Amino acid sequence: MHAFLHRLGRGAAHFHWLVIGGWLVAVVALFVLKGAFGGTYSNNYTVPGSESSAGLNILNKDFSTAGGYSGSIVFHAKTGTVAEHSAQVKSSMDAVAKLPDVVSAVDPLATSQTAYISKDGGIVNAPVSFSVVPASLDSSYLDKLDAAVEPARAAGLQVEYGGGAGQIGKQADDLPSEAIGLLLALVLLFLMFRSVVAAGLPLLSAVFSVGGGLAILGLLAAVKTFPVSAPTVATLLGLGVAIDYGLFLVSRHREQLEDGMSVRESAGRAASTSGAAIVVAGGTVVIAILGLYVSGVPFVGALGLSSAIVVAVTVLAALTLIPALLGLANLKVLNRKDRHHLTEERELEAALPDDSAVAAHRAEEHELRDAAHERSAFARWGRKVSARPWPFGIAATLVLLILSIPLLSMNLGQLDAGTDPAQDSSRKAYDLIAQGFGPGANGPLTVVVQLESVSAADKQSVLSGLASTLQKTPGVAAVQQPSTNSAGTTAIINVVPTTSPSSADTEDLVNWIRDDVLPGQKEPTYVVGTTAGYVDFTEKVGSRMPWLIGAVVLLAFVLLTVAFRSLLIGVKAAILNLLSVGAAYGVIVAVFQWGWGSSLVGIDELVPIPSFVPMLMFAIVFGLSMDYEVFLLSRVHEAWIATGDSHRAVAIGIGATARVITTAAAIMIVVFLSFVQDDDPTVKMLAVGMAVAVLIDASIVRMILVPSVMTLLGPRAWWLPRWLDRIVPDIQLEGGSPPAPPAPREKVGSAP
Numbered sequence: 001m002h003a004f005l006h007r008l009g010r011g012a013a014h015f016h017w018l019v020i021g022g023w024l025v026a027v028v029a030l031f032v033l034k035g036a037f038g039g040t041y042s043n044n045y046t047v048p049g050s051e052s053s054a055g056l057n058i059l060n061k062d063f064s065t066a067g068g069y070s071g072s073i074v075f076h077a078k079t080g081t082v083a084e085h086s087a088q089v090k091s092s093m094d095a096v097a098k099l100p101d102v103v104s105a106v107d108p109l110a111t112s113q114t115a116y117i118s119k120d121g122g123i124v125n126a127p128v129s130f131s132v133v134p135a136s137l138d139s140s141y142l143d144k145l146d147a148a149v150e151p152a153r154a155a156g157l158q159v160e161y162g163g164g165a166g167q168i169g170k171q172a173d174d175l176p177s178e179a180i181g182l183l184l185a186l187v188l189l190f191l192m193f194r195s196v197v198a199a200g201l202p203l204l205s206a207v208f209s210v211g212g213g214l215a216i217l218g219l220l221a222a223v224k225t226f227p228v229s230a231p232t233v234a235t236l237l238g239l240g241v242a243i244d245y246g247l248f249l250v251s252r253h254r255e256q257l258e259d260g261m262s263v264r265e266s267a268g269r270a271a272s273t274s275g276a277a278i279v280v281a282g283g284t285v286v287i288a289i290l291g292l293y294v295s296g297v298p299f300v301g302a303l304g305l306s307s308a309i310v311v312a313v314t315v316l317a318a319l320t321l322i323p324a325l326l327g328l329a330n331l332k333v334l335n336r337k338d339r340h341h342l343t344e345e346r347e348l349e350a351a352l353p354d355d356s357a358v359a360a361h362r363a364e365e366h367e368l369r370d371a372a373h374e375r376s377a378f379a380r381w382g383r384k385v386s387a388r389p390w391p392f393g394i395a396a397t398l399v400l401l402i403l404s405i406p407l408l409s410m411n412l413g414q415l416d417a418g419t420d421p422a423q424d425s426s427r428k429a430y431d432l433i434a435q436g437f438g439p440g441a442n443g444p445l446t447v448v449v450q451l452e453s454v455s456a457a458d459k460q461s462v463l464s465g466l467a468s469t470l471q472k473t474p475g476v477a478a479v480q481q482p483s484t485n486s487a488g489t490t491a492i493i494n495v496v497p498t499t500s501p502s503s504a505d506t507e508d509l510v511n512w513i514r515d516d517v518l519p520g521q522k523e524p525t526y527v528v529g530t531t532a533g534y535v536d537f538t539e540k541v542g543s544r545m546p547w548l549i550g551a552v553v554l555l556a557f558v559l560l561t562v563a564f565r566s567l568l569i570g571v572k573a574a575i576l577n578l579l580s581v582g583a584a585y586g587v588i589v590a591v592f593q594w595g596w597g598s599s600l601v602g603i604d605e606l607v608p609i610p611s612f613v614p615m616l617m618f619a620i621v622f623g624l625s626m627d628y629e630v631f632l633l634s635r636v637h638e639a640w641i642a643t644g645d646s647h648r649a650v651a652i653g654i655g656a657t658a659r660v661i662t663t664a665a666a667i668m669i670v671v672f673l674s675f676v677q678d679d680d681p682t683v684k685m686l687a688v689g690m691a692v693a694v695l696i697d698a699s700i701v702r703m704i705l706v707p708s709v710m711t712l713l714g715p716r717a718w719w720l721p722r723w724l725d726r727i728v729p730d731i732q733l734e735g736g737s738p739p740a741p742p743a744p745r746e747k748v749g750s751a752p
Contacts, residue, residue: 003272005271005272005279005319006271009267009323010264010265010268010318011266012323012324013323013327016323019074019320020324020328023212023321024208027208027212028739032247033215034219037219037222038215038221038222039218039221039224041132041230041231042136042228043133043299044225044299045533046298047533048296050178050533051514051527052529054503054526055527056528056533058450059446059528063492069129069130069132069133070127070129070130070164070529071094071127071128071134071168072125072126072162072433073130073149074123074125074159074428074433075123075124075126075158075159075434076087076430077156077158078158078743080122081121083109083117085152086110088151088152088155088157088582089124089126089157090109092150092159092678093126095148095581096128097149098140099141102129103129104128105128105129105140106127107125107126113262115481115494118491122584124431125162125437128165129673130164133164135170137171138168138398140170141168141169146169153619159268160425161425161426162417162429163417168560170228171338173556176677177678178235180457180674181671181672181675182206182671184667185203185239185243185667186199186200188670190203191249191663192334192663193254193335195332195334196249198254201322201333202250203234203243205240205314205318205509207318208244209313209316209317209321209539210234210314211446213234213309213313213314217309218310224302225298226304227299227303229303229680229682230307232691233303233616234309236686236690237620240668241282242317243667244627244664245281245282245315245322246318247660247664248631248660249271249318251660252274253270254333255269257331261481268323270323274631277317279319279635281309281626283315283316284556284560285308286308287552287623288619288620288626289304289307290305290550291555291619292615294547294548295488295540295548295612295658297343297360297540300615300616304573304616319549323509343542345734347422360397369743374652375655377656378654378655378659379655380653382655382703382707383651384712385597385703386647386650386651386705389708389712392708393704396704396705396708397705399583400580400582401579403582404579404583404585406586406587406590407589408613409593410585412608412614413504413507413538414501414534414608415540415608415681416442416443417442418430418434418500418502418680419681424679429599430442434657435521437496439479439498439499439500440496440525443501444496444497445494445527446492446529447495447513447518447527447640447685448490448492448526449466449482449524449526450525450606451484451495452592454523456488462523466482466493466521467479467550469520470517473513473517474513475497475499475505477497479496480494485546497531503529505718506531510531511535516525537612538611541612542611545614546660552619552622552623553622556570556626557570557573558569558570564634565720565725565728565730566718566720568717569719573625574717576705577622577625580621580700580701581622583692584689584696585614585617586691587692588617588685588688588689589682592688593606594606603681603732610685613682613685613686616686617685617693624693624697625693625697625701626693628665632706633656635653636649636650646715646717650707650710659701664698668693668694672686672690674692676688
């Protein structure tokens, strides 16, 4: 692998215009194809094989007018009643019914149905059913909907869109978050490199790779369903890893230039060393995220696939586009002071008698740089921790365990429109429905009853008895009159809970109806609806979480064992990463579920944690933590091979990488936190959780726990049983490639 990556990096640096042009043409072509053939994004929480899924299939087959995707049009009369404007309401609902993708839209004022009219008559909740997921409909459709309800608005009624209708035209706009994240990342990169060129290369690669990955995702959306938040989550992760991978390569390249390598040789060497680490780290991230398919839920798996696609493209860009940009930049990746120093070194080497003397001089410079790493503040800290590994290790572990305490009270549930921004139509509709009909009306349950085996004479009594039983169930606010399809084979009974869709009491009610109320019926029955579907979703994801943890930890262990030819390195990484992920979970619960500082991220209510958030966070955070594990330990391993001294290897490794890893972590943190301004609470949770996880990993784990554990393990850290040594491939991330020969003596600033 080293030889291939070396040739790839060197070739990209040599043919830099060809590679850069190829990337530009490819990305532009992908965006053109996406515009012509790309699909749309929609949330599909269906759990294959669940009760809600089976019941929905029956509805779509036998009771199409009650199937589809639900929404509502809410009419509110600020004075008087809505019935005083019945003609305008009827005109509006007739126009809504004629819109494309609308299955049914009935005006409650024109029927005998009173369940959708508040007691004071001031609020009317008119149900609408769509043939497609409403969130997939764009702003142009929202304009048509606004035009349809204009008669009611012109009459002075307040008209808002609830349920699925409230999600129409709500496509996420990530540009402000991306701009803020990239600007802050540029500042941090410049502070590290003191060179605008060096700071700009990782950002340029990130824009190309993330843009190309999102275009591929848009094309795949035409043939596969991806969640609405998939592009945002993929961008959030892709920008972070793309900038970090570019940072690691540019940092290594600058270091090698200062050692006297030519530009092309240095680009190849960086690709074969740090590039190899990127392959392992990026592969770990991709595998960890694809592990979300273990959930058995298409929604969660598709979120993982979307992020994995973007991360894979960032790895490809790191191995090809970054070396090409390095070749184009030549020595301008160094700041003026470093270029001046390099000029003096080249002049000194020019005075040496032969290439062997040059090589000896460069080896001496390399030793001096390692010695400087050992004298750095980070290395001194590493030696301080190594001198007292037990106290430092125990203290750091206690901090992580304390941060994890809120995890014990995590409440998995669903988010409803009550968490949307107050100015959104969906939030206004939610508040109006809660005001007029109670909070449970925002998430009604639908009981589907199959009547094939019931005689015509008994159908009414069966349905009336079931409705009466449901009405007496604790937690039920109202039960509407049963409705039967034209064939008389299927009936539905709408049940309104006393509590909101996001309440744990509503979830308990769904389970109580399924487990204790309906089993007494002879006829096949199902509880369906958005709320019931999310209960199935939560239970399915929660039950699969241990499988995901086991699969990701096992795969990461295998990758690290192969990368470092050590069993204990993999075990150590798994344990420490589980601790950091647990601490990040604890912070999420404290902020969003307990409300500690939630106003700082734009959340004004206590909200439950969506069940897929911990699963998605685990896969992403575990994969990202492997990045720093690989980059730190690869340099420790390189120093261990060169010196054979485990304590000195830790000091050299920390001294050589801590500044880079700290900058990389800071970049990830600012990129993640820039997405806190997103309106979606789920994106806010992921942004905060991943930022905290990276902060914990780069500080407590990498700077305290890793040196403590590596000191305690000593030479045993690199132990591998003989029988396993014979079958594990030797890829040697950093130390495997032979030293580069002395570069031709060239003038500073000449073309590579």
